[in-house]
Amino acid sequence: MKTRKELIDQALTSGTLPDLPQGHFIDGAFSAPAAGRSMESQDPGRAEAFAEFARGDAADVEAAVASARNAFEAVWRDTPAAERGRILSRAAALIRENAAGLAVVECLDSGKPIGEAEGDVQGAARAFEYYAGACDKLQGDTFPIGPDYLGYSQHEPVGVAAQIIPWNFPISTAARGIAPALAAGCAVVAKPAEQTPFTALRLAEILKNAGLPAGVCNVVTGTGAEVGAPLAAHPGVDHITFTGSVATGTAVMKAAAENVTRVVLELGGKSPVVVLDDCDRDQALDGVMGAIFENAGQICSAGSRLIVERGLHDGFVEELCRRAEKLTLGHGLRNPQLGPVNSAEQLTRVSGFIARARERGIEVATGGGETVDPETGKGWFFQPTIVGARDAGDELVQQEIFGPVLTVQTAEDAEHALTLANNSQYALVAGIYTGDFTRAHRLARRLDAGQVYINEYFAGGIEVPFGGNKKSGFGREKGLEGLLSYCRTKSVAARI
Numbered sequence: 001m002k003t004r005k006e007l008i009d010q011a012l013t014s015g016t017l018p019d020l021p022q023g024h025f026i027d028g029a030f031s032a033p034a035a036g037r038s039m040e041s042q043d044p045g046r047a048e049a050f051a052e053f054a055r056g057d058a059a060d061v062e063a064a065v066a067s068a069r070n071a072f073e074a075v076w077r078d079t080p081a082a083e084r085g086r087i088l089s090r091a092a093a094l095i096r097e098n099a100a101g102l103a104v105v106e107c108l109d110s111g112k113p114i115g116e117a118e119g120d121v122q123g124a125a126r127a128f129e130y131y132a133g134a135c136d137k138l139q140g141d142t143f144p145i146g147p148d149y150l151g152y153s154q155h156e157p158v159g160v161a162a163q164i165i166p167w168n169f170p171i172s173t174a175a176r177g178i179a180p181a182l183a184a185g186c187a188v189v190a191k192p193a194e195q196t197p198f199t200a201l202r203l204a205e206i207l208k209n210a211g212l213p214a215g216v217c218n219v220v221t222g223t224g225a226e227v228g229a230p231l232a233a234h235p236g237v238d239h240i241t242f243t244g245s246v247a248t249g250t251a252v253m254k255a256a257a258e259n260v261t262r263v264v265l266e267l268g269g270k271s272p273v274v275v276l277d278d279c280d281r282d283q284a285l286d287g288v289m290g291a292i293f294e295n296a297g298q299i300c301s302a303g304s305r306l307i308v309e310r311g312l313h314d315g316f317v318e319e320l321c322r323r324a325e326k327l328t329l330g331h332g333l334r335n336p337q338l339g340p341v342n343s344a345e346q347l348t349r350v351s352g353f354i355a356r357a358r359e360r361g362i363e364v365a366t367g368g369g370e371t372v373d374p375e376t377g378k379g380w381f382f383q384p385t386i387v388g389a390r391d392a393g394d395e396l397v398q399q400e401i402f403g404p405v406l407t408v409q410t411a412e413d414a415e416h417a418l419t420l421a422n423n424s425q426y427a428l429v430a431g432i433y434t435g436d437f438t439r440a441h442r443l444a445r446r447l448d449a450g451q452v453y454i455n456e457y458f459a460g461g462i463e464v465p466f467g468g469n470k471k472s473g474f475g476r477e478k479g480l481e482g483l484l485s486y487c488r489t490k491s492v493a494a495r496i
Contacts, residue, residue: 004100008114008333011104015043016050020105021201023054024221027067028214030201034059039222041197044111044340045331046378051108053197056222058230064189064218065236068160071215072187077157079185079213081136088132088183090210095125098206102199106171107332109196111340111380112295114333123462124175124203127478130462131183134483138184143493150494155487157185158262159238162231164252165200166243167193167342168298168402174200176462176477177241178217182207184486188217189237191228195342197221224248235259239486242266243300246471264475264485266300266467268400269428272421273303273457274443276414277311279433283455285316287433288406289323291457293384296341297404300472301429303457305397306408307417313410317386320406321366324384330373340379341403347380350403357387357396367404392423400426414439422448427469431457450476 002010011017023030033054040049054060076084095102099121106117143151161181165173170192181188192200204219220227228248232240233255242252243266256263273291275284291303308316330336341347347370354368367385372378385405389397396407411417414434421430430449434440444452450468453459460466465479475485 007100007104011108012333015046015048017105017108020051020198021205024056024060024064025201025204025219026064027218028208033057039194041109042195042343043108044342044380045333045373046376047344047380048378054221056220056227060220061227061230061234064220065160065234067215067218068187068189069236071213072159075213076187076216077185081138084183084185085132085135087211088128088135088179091207092125092128092132094206094210095121095128102171102202104333105198105202109198110167110170111342112332113339114335116295117332120169120172124171127175127179127462131179131483134480135183138483138487145493148495150496151492153489153491155484156490158486158488159186160236161186161188161239161241161486162237163188163190164228164231164240164242164244165190165192167195168295170196171199171203173243174203176482178203180483181486182212182216184483186239186486187215189231190217190219191231192219192221194221194223229255232256233258237261241477241485249473264477265473266477267471267473268426269300269302269468269472270305270398270400270424270426271301271303271429271431271449272305272307273431274417274421274433275306275308275312275316276417276434277309278435280435281316284433285319285323287431287457288320291431292406293327293338293404296339296382298342298402303431304401304406306406307411307420308408309411309413309417317365317408321386324366324386327384329371329381330375331379338384338404340381344380346402347382350382350401350405353396353401353405354385354387362387362390362396392420398424414443418443418446425470426472428472429453
């Protein structure tokens with residue numbers, strides 16, 4: 001097995017890696033697509049293709065769902081919970097053993113800095129570790145319905161669970177959905193984003209090597225229209241977990257409704273970071289920088305709206321600009337502080353927001369332009385950008401940009417900050433920086449968000465339930481709530 005350095009050097013020199021997964025992963029093995037087609041995966045740091053992968057269609061989805069259904073009914077739902085836990089635990093260990101290779105592939109596919117990719121891989125291992133320990137903790141209740149009766153409930157796996165995975169956190173999002181689904185006793189059909197297919201395929205292979213029976217985890221690659229849509233509409237799917245845009249999530253929910261299929265949707269965000277005058281200034285500066293510039297701002301829960309109290313505003317924003325201007329840009333394998341955006345399409349989208357803002361006469365405090373890797377002159381890069389908002393209805397405040405762009409709003413006091421924070425169609429997460437712990441928790445109670453961070457953005461981990469309100473979706477992933485998403489409750493009442 002090659003070292004981290006050897007893999008990085010090889011990828012930087014050749015522009016690719018050998019032995020990348022070929023075909024879909026169906027019924028425990030890699031298989032060619034039914035139509036024999038392939039498509040390219042792009043390296044965002046170079047804006048060039050680095051590999052090909054299978055371009056599937058409805059026939060491949062049909063095969064994967066059939067495999068999952070058979071594995072669920074014949075093997076997996078009746079596999080003892082402790083054994084399921086042992087398999088997931090071995091998978092966690094194998095992810096860690098293969099961490100270097102997984103991280104380099106993730107970096108090439110998504111563009112993110114290798115350090116961030118390595119963190120994502122460790123997070124994926126932790127997800128399998130966490131749910132491995134939860135497999136045999138799924139306990140029902142008893143009901144006090146009188147001395148002549150016995151009442152109890154039990155959690156059963158829902159069946160075949162589809163996972164439609166986004167391109168911004170490919171292995172992280174795959175793991176946080178696949179691990180609890182398997183822990184609950186479900187079989188899985190996963191569809192990774194067409195921009196980032198490879199770590200989901202490798203994860204399926206790792207699960208097989210950990211002892212997962214054939215057919216329990218399947219991966220079909222291809223476009224949303226050709227694979228995602230038929231998967232969401234398939235009558236043999238019992239549950240769908242989707243992470244992505246509001247528009248696509250709406251389409252998934254409509255397709256699922258035809259079969260009355262249950263769904264969990266984690267959609268967009270325009271998350272506020274409230275910074276009050278009494279905060280630890282350096283702590284807040286560090287938090288705001290990480291909240292917006294990690295993964296080049298391509299995070300559903302990115303802190304893309306800074307709401308700063310007026311007394312702190314000017315000096316705080318000036319320091320943010322200084323820090324942003326010092327961030328290093330480059331190919332993810334050289335571990336810069338800011339990597340590229342994922343695609344030419346996404347770069348055009350981000351640029352459009354800033355171009356329209358300038359047309360409206362809005363001043364960009366720093367950044368605001370497309371750029372390239374300074375070492376190679378290639379790649380899809382956008383400068384770290386900070387821009388002020390003139391009014392709360394501006395698209396910079398209301399729309400998800402999904403890039404390294406921070407919109408700044410000014411609050412007169414904590415109450416005004418709360419009003420600004422809740423003035424959004426989204427309600428995924430929110431951050432608060434203040435030295436007053438009582439005020440922090442009072443604000444947290446009134447913020448409309450699925451998760452609130454206090455004095456550390458992105459605090460928490462796999463143990464903490466995650467999901468949104470409003471147009472950010474519904475349902476929860478992570479934590480024990482994420483496990484229950486893949487269960488149905490059966491109640492039994494018996495006269496004795």
